[in-house]
Amino acid sequence: MFNINYTFHWNQAFRALPDMLEGALITLQIAVLSMLIGIVVGVLLALAKEARFAPLRWFANTWIEIARNTPALFQVYMIYFGIPAVLQLAASLFGIDFRALGINIFYLDSYWAVLVGIAFNNAGYLAETFRGGLRAVPPTQTRAARSLGFNAVDSFRLIVLPQMFRAVFHPMTNQMVWAILMTSIGIFVGLNTDLTGITQELNARTFRTFEFFALAAAIYYVIAKIVTGGARLIAWRLFRY
Template sequence: MFGYTFYWSIVWDKLPDLLEGAKATLALTVLSMVIGTLLALGLTLLRRQEKGLGYRLATGWVEVARNTPALFQIYMIYFGLGALGLHFSSYVAMLLALSFNNAGYLAEIFRGGLQIIPKQQLTAARSLGISSFGAYTHVVFPQLFRIVYFPYVNQLNWALLNSSLGMIIGLRELTGATQAAQSESFRTFEFFIVAAVMYFVMSKLIEGGARLTFWRVFKG
């Protein structure tokens, strides 16, 4: 097409590098979601107070995370904090930025889920002598994760795709590995078509695994 000749053998030679990049992408995605989830739960509880310094800080976090580009957040952590003397490796900076972004979106997802759960359940648990922490971990949060399960999976997929921005700060995740391979061979179409297929496959595996898990855990 348009006189372009595809040379897939070049991609085959670099496939181990692309697979290593895909592994780094998945590791970064999962770790940032774990950290983001823990942070989001804390932000959600602070926002339920609806007053005080903790509420204002949590609200500010959510607003910044959800209303500024992820690229801006990465630059601020990698370059901005670096200018202040706080230097992070590409991987750590991307992990921090992605966790920050995930926490903001997940906190809003969790807030919406909590509004569905009757507050009387928390009051009833406390009246039985269960601590506030125990009431949340054993009564509220199990219901919450069932309610927000699929929005949570959507955020997981979003984190997977956002991880590609790590390329701009020199991270060798899948997009970074693809760019490096392309810069050596100048075979743009071949490498980025394969990378796109790999992202598509990872995304669909996440969706399929999530549906299977939901059925086994919540419907079984």
């Protein structure tokens, strides 16, 4: 069936393993940072979506719907091409001298584009997760806390948040794995320090596409498994009664 005229050179790939693992660290770094930003912004968006002040609701809705209804790659593009374009517009309209502020308005570093783009995406998805989590905590809990003398902030922080956290922990680990896998799209904006970027550079030098990317796939798989396994361990430690 197959007529394979190709000799696999796995040694070459394994020799590059240290470089690729270094790239995996950058991948993890982007994923973790984008998750941290995503969690904070996601909670704020979830609260804003329930706000009484209408513009706040619109803002949150727009963010969430864009994040959920367009590809993550589109969002990274939007940051990568969009932020410089907005800055250029601001420079020409308002005459702001960005160069004096040390900002290059013609180019955004791809690392930041990927980090911000994925954080934007995470925040949108996590906001919906958190909203579901908030719903899972009955309002009577807040009322009980308030009648026991907790103030509004404390009753949210000490009573509602921990219960919500339990409900959203599993979807959050999924989002974390998702974030790790998403960082691979950095290659489209020229990121060459993460796992996919380094693999692509090695590939461009050696043309051993299959071997290098197979190894990269294995590394991604192991990272994803470590994260889900670790999360299960943490969940077992935190959430047993």
